[in-house]
Amino acid sequence: MHVLATAGHVDHGKSALLRALTGTEPDRWAEERRRGMTLDLGFVWTRLPGAGDVAFVDVPGHERLVGNMLAGVGPVPAVLFVVAADQGWQPQSEEHLAVLDALGVRHGVLAVTRADLADPAAARAEALARLAKSSLGAVECVAVSAVTGTGLDGLRAALARLARALPAADTAADVRLWADRVFTVRGRGTVVTGTLGAGTVRVGDHLELARDGRPLRVRGLETLKEPRTEVGALARVAVNLHGPGAGTLRRGDALLTPGRWLTTDTVDVRLDGDPAGELPRHLTLHAGSAAVPVTVRPLGRDTARLRLAGPLPLRIADRALLRDPGLHRVPAGVTVLDVRPPALTRRGAAAARARELDAVGGPPDAAGELRRRGLVRRGELLAMGLRPPADPVAGEWLADPEHWAGLRDGLRRAVEEHAARHPLDPGLPLEAARQALGLPERCLVEALLAAGPGLRQREGRLYGSRARPVLPPSVEAAVAAVRADLARAPFRAPEAARLAQLGLTSRTLAAAAAAGALLRIADGIVLLPGADARAAAVLSGLEQPFTASQARRALDTTRRVVVPLLEHLDRRGRTVRLDGALRRCAAGGPPGGGDAD
Numbered sequence: 001m002h003v004l005a006t007a008g009h010v011d012h013g014k015s016a017l018l019r020a021l022t023g024t025e026p027d028r029w030a031e032e033r034r035r036g037m038t039l040d041l042g043f044v045w046t047r048l049p050g051a052g053d054v055a056f057v058d059v060p061g062h063e064r065l066v067g068n069m070l071a072g073v074g075p076v077p078a079v080l081f082v083v084a085a086d087q088g089w090q091p092q093s094e095e096h097l098a099v100l101d102a103l104g105v106r107h108g109v110l111a112v113t114r115a116d117l118a119d120p121a122a123a124r125a126e127a128l129a130r131l132a133k134s135s136l137g138a139v140e141c142v143a144v145s146a147v148t149g150t151g152l153d154g155l156r157a158a159l160a161r162l163a164r165a166l167p168a169a170d171t172a173a174d175v176r177l178w179a180d181r182v183f184t185v186r187g188r189g190t191v192v193t194g195t196l197g198a199g200t201v202r203v204g205d206h207l208e209l210a211r212d213g214r215p216l217r218v219r220g221l222e223t224l225k226e227p228r229t230e231v232g233a234l235a236r237v238a239v240n241l242h243g244p245g246a247g248t249l250r251r252g253d254a255l256l257t258p259g260r261w262l263t264t265d266t267v268d269v270r271l272d273g274d275p276a277g278e279l280p281r282h283l284t285l286h287a288g289s290a291a292v293p294v295t296v297r298p299l300g301r302d303t304a305r306l307r308l309a310g311p312l313p314l315r316i317a318d319r320a321l322l323r324d325p326g327l328h329r330v331p332a333g334v335t336v337l338d339v340r341p342p343a344l345t346r347r348g349a350a351a352a353r354a355r356e357l358d359a360v361g362g363p364p365d366a367a368g369e370l371r372r373r374g375l376v377r378r379g380e381l382l383a384m385g386l387r388p389p390a391d392p393v394a395g396e397w398l399a400d401p402e403h404w405a406g407l408r409d410g411l412r413r414a415v416e417e418h419a420a421r422h423p424l425d426p427g428l429p430l431e432a433a434r435q436a437l438g439l440p441e442r443c444l445v446e447a448l449l450a451a452g453p454g455l456r457q458r459e460g461r462l463y464g465s466r467a468r469p470v471l472p473p474s475v476e477a478a479v480a481a482v483r484a485d486l487a488r489a490p491f492r493a494p495e496a497a498r499l500a501q502l503g504l505t506s507r508t509l510a511a512a513a514a515a516g517a518l519l520r521i522a523d524g525i526v527l528l529p530g531a532d533a534r535a536a537a538v539l540s541g542l543e544q545p546f547t548a549s550q551a552r553r554a555l556d557t558t559r560r561v562v563v564p565l566l567e568h569l570d571r572r573g574r575t576v577r578l579d580g581a582l583r584r585c586a587a588g589g590p591p592g593g594g595d596a597d
Contacts, residue, residue: 001055001223001235002234004163006081007080007081008092009083009093010092015058016146016147022056043193049160057076078105080111081100081110084114085117085118085123085143086114086117086118088126089127095329095330099321099330100134100135102320102332102333103320108131110124111144112127113144113145113146127141174256176256177192177195177196177237177239177256178289179194179249179251179252180251181193182250185240188220190246190247192253197233199233200230200232201239202229203220204218205217206258207255207256209253209256210256210312214243214245216241217241222237253290254312260382262383264314265312267306268304268305268336269335271302271333276303279304282296283324285312293309294306294308295307303337305350314339317385318335320333322334360372366388369381370399371403375444378392379396395443397441410436411455412454412455416464419466423470424507425507426470427462428463429462430460445462469515475511482504486527489557490528491527491555491561491562493527494526517529521565522567522568525564538555539575545583545584548563551566
């Protein structure tokens with residue numbers, strides 16, 4: 001199916017022309033037929049040879065109803081532009097063209113109607129000249145009369161050529177269906193109609209209401225008055241919905257593929273129209289069928305930040321327009337550049353942001369977006385409308401290669417700087433590393449560690465060139481005194497008073513043990529490195545099994561030392577505790593040499 005919108009001044013014969021082309025009345029309400037003008041959106045279709053089904057969204061031409069017109073044109077890729085031969089170009093012709101130009105619509109056909117009432121040449125020449133200056137460019141033109149039928153066959157042929165030239169829609173894309181009509185059918189519930197611009201909707205699917213994230217189930221589908229089990233883009237579709245919140249749906253709501261879209265109330269955009277500095281502060285943003293008040297903050301000459309009164313599901317490269325409803329004009333079209341823009345809190349941030357946005361142009365660039373952000377989740381990049389340019393570096397996180405290399409260097413510096421500032425405790429905790437680099441998750445630190453040689457992790461801490469503490473001279477001297485005491489009595493650990501006299505604290509003892517100068521078997525209990533192996537050798541000479549008291553006498557030490565020493569030997573597998581208070585040395589002798597805590 002192909003979908004076209006109509007455009008043109010009020011009472012220029014859009015609806016009459018569609019009636020002649022399709023044999024169907026597009027006006028929906030008795031009031032519309034009575035007054036002879038379209039007040040809301042109407043929908044009709046026909047089959048054109050060589051082009052298949054072509055559906056038309058008939059929009060109102062009256063200037064007070066341009067909001068209704070925008071709800072129909074927003075999601076449609078092509079237009080049938082109508083100008084009456086007997087009236088020529090009119091104010092709403094101009095505003096409708098401004099709308100199409102702002103939205104970047106590039107495909108259309110011009111129909112000069114009422115060719116039976118006036119020579120169409122003048123109206124044709126002026127309209128073609130105006131269209132040529134817009135995004136539509138050069139279009140085919142046909143003079144017609146809905147009354148006499150003159151030119152209708154030529155218009156059908158032109159529309160068929162237009163339809164065949166339209167780019168194919170992506171039926172595998174994420175669904176974003178903007179609601180342009182919502183009504184209730186007795187016995188069926190809420191029905192939403194809209195133009196499905198991309199993706200496929202199936203009966204039984206769950207869609208997400210963009211406004212609040214509530215899930216809605218597709219109970220039924222219809223296109224061109226025919227029930228379907230699935231409908232693929234591009235198509236006019238009616239969707240029967242069931243679920244909490246279905247009764248609250250209204251025009252401008254969007255139905256989304258769950259989990260694949262971001263909603264945002266702040267966007268940075270490029271303007272096509274009035275300079276940013278000349279825009280009113282308050283305008284209305286029209287995107288899809290939605291109309292949302294926005295506050296405009298100029299950034300550069302053609303860039304601005306928009307703060308929306310309500311969030312919308314927008315993606316990078318989306319086209320929309322800004323309208324001044326008070327002056328009935330469209331001051332600018334917009335192209336979305338960023339749906340997750342950075343905060344502008346520092347002095348000069350807006351100017352810096354403008355310079356950054358000046359470099360953004362052309363088709364959506366995933367690599368460029370990743371370069372600007374440094375790090376981004378894969379799902380978030382997809383939700384922005386960009387295909388990830390590389391595999392994640394950790395979990396769902398994508399990283400720009402240059403930024404990732406800088407983070408590796410930054411991690412190495414952070415580890416070395418921590419070791420320099422804390423010689424007694426040189427290992428940088430993983431969480432401190434994460435905070436130092438400003439990373440959102442710890443898994444990124446671990447990925448950097450795996451990707452960057454020269455660093456290693458032990459017990460949740462990162463070490464670089466200084467894997468062991470460096471003891472200051474005063475601590476070295478104190479440790480030397482302890483070592484001298486232990487050389488005389490290897491298993492008589494210094495008492496707390498002796499350690500305090502030497503100025504050794506729990507922290508400095510831990511550092512000395514980590515540096516390999518002492519063996520710490522418990523808090524406040526230190527021996528010489530290798531003392532545990534020597535103790536196991538002594539105990540192996542006892543009759544097995546043995547008690548703690550026997551071990552104390554054999555080692556010539558105190559109960560204060562022997563109990564934690566035996567527990568230390570148990571943990572190292574050098575001794576085995578039996579029932580009660582008995583132990584024996586491990587079969588085969590002690591494994592390996594001495595341990596350094």
